Amino acid sequence: MDYYHSPSSIKDALSMAGKFSGNYTIFAGGTDIQIYRKQQLDTNEHIIDLSGIDELNSIATKEGILHLGAMTTLDEIISSDEIQLHYPLIAEAAKSVATPVLRKTATIGGNLLVKNRCVFYNQSQAWRNGMGSCLRDVGTICQVTGGKKDCYSRNVSDTAAALIALGAEITLMTPDGITQKPLKDIYLPCGIKFHNLEEHSILTQISVPIKPKKWWYKKLRLRKTLDFTSLTVAATVDINSIARVCLNGVSMSPILVEQTMDTLTQENLTRQARKNCKTVDNDLMPLKYRREMINVFLEEWWDSIEII
Ligand SMILES: Cc1cc2nc3c(=O)[nH]c(=O)nc-3n(C[C@H](O)[C@H](O)[C@H](O)COP(=O)(O)OP(=O)(O)OC[C@H]3O[C@@H](n4cnc5c(N)ncnc54)[C@H](O)[C@@H]3O)c2cc1C
Ligand code: SF4
Numbered sequence: 001m002d003y004y005h006s007p008s009s010i011k012d013a014l015s016m017a018g019k020f021s022g023n024y025t026i027f028a029g030g031t032d033i034q035i036y037r038k039q040q041l042d043t044n045e046h047i048i049d050l051s052g053i054d055e056l057n058s059i060a061t062k063e064g065i066l067h068l069g070a071m072t073t074l075d076e077i078i079s080s081d082e083i084q085l086h087y088p089l090i091a092e093a094a095k096s097v098a099t100p101v102l103r104k105t106a107t108i109g110g111n112l113l114v115k116n117r118c119v120f121y122n123q124s125q126a127w128r129n130g131m132g133s134c135l136r137d138v139g140t141i142c143q144v145t146g147g148k149k150d151c152y153s154r155n156v157s158d159t160a161a162a163l164i165a166l167g168a169e170i171t172l173m174t175p176d177g178i179t180q181k182p183l184k185d186i187y188l189p190c191g192i193k194f195h196n197l198e199e200h201s202i203l204t205q206i207s208v209p210i211k212p213k214k215w216w217y218k219k220l221r222l223r224k225t226l227d228f229t230s231l232t233v234a235a236t237v238d239i240n241s242i243a244r245v246c247l248n249g250v251s252m253s254p255i256l257v258e259q260t261m262d263t264l265t266q267e268n269l270t271r272q273a274r275k276n277c278k279t280v281d282n283d284l285m286p287l288k289y290r291r292e293m294i295n296v297f298l299e300e301w302w303d304s305i306e307i308i
Pocket of ligand 2: 120
């Protein structure tokens with residue numbers, strides 16, 4: 001039996017989360033999580049739908065910092081004059097997610113917290129049963145590596161790469177209070193527990209302090225629409241010449257290389273990125289090609305910086 005709840009305030013949502021502890025799922029736009037439910041990868045009985053909480057839907061700039069409510073849709077972000085003018089990297093990343101119809105309901109909070117993916121896990125229950133399942137579900141081995149300990153499912157959030165490259169901070173609310181932390185700190189390099197969030201956390205706001213001097217964004221995928229990323233690279237250089245290059249889709253969490261431009265070389269950037277990416281054969285694109293494309297994208301970014 002499923003029970004649907006539609007709180008109209010964050011306070012109500014948090015009290016429901018406490019009440020249904022361990023047996024609820026948060027819905028934002030629902031574009032991702034509904035598929036998990038259909039595939040019986042999410043079987044919690046209670047659904048807490050955040051779409052009735054108006055205070056979570058906003059785009060505002062205060063004292064030079066952009067604040068995005070977690071329930072702002074990707075379409076609203078793409079259409080915002082403020083974002084197009086001052087934060088085009090965010091608009092570009094949002095535009096690369098899914099399809100125009102999905103972006104009308106998909107939210108920025110849901111995109112940042114989208115679950116990790118793997119071609120052996122994101123399948124129907126019948127398919128998974130046929131394969132013998134895997135470590136992340138009810139099986140005992142990883143179908144990719146044959147290992148019994150580690151899962152390498154991929155973080156695929158495109159806007160996470162862009163917002164980490166912009167040094168974004170997030171606000172989380174729990175029944176115990178409010179926390180603010182750098183967005184990059186909520187991701188863990190683990191394919192099973194990939195989000196570092198306290199119990200009953202609701203992401204409420206994303207704050208972006210940096211208007212970069214330069215930005216760059218590129219996504220590798222099979223088709224130009226609909227497909228999840230096989231590799232996303234977002235990069236910025238700020239007014240203090242600090243480069244922030246963030247890769248996603250190639251490891252369990254986004255990989256950030258942050259360094260001043262005067263000490264960065266193309267070789268050490270590629271070495272740092274490749275060393276931290278635990279890229280395995282769990283995407284539709286072949287492993288060797290995806291690994292090679294990391295070098296290609298980083299080289300393209302490096303060349304674009306030299307030209308500017
Ligand atoms: C065909 C298709 C293509 C897609 N392509 C892409 C793609 O290219 N790139 C990409 O990144 N994604 C893609 N997605 C996944 C998804 O559509 C997007 O990531 C979308 O932005 C998720 O937002 P949502 O609001 O629908 O999240 P939901 O599906 O509602 O939620 C996603 C997850 O986040 C949690 N959550 C959501 N909001 C909060 C909050 N405020 N606080 C705490 N937890 C929260 C939910 O519990 C859930 O686990 C695709 C999905 C489909 C169906
Ligand atoms: S990487 Fe291995 S354990 Fe993780 S979801 Fe894929 S098959 Fe399962």
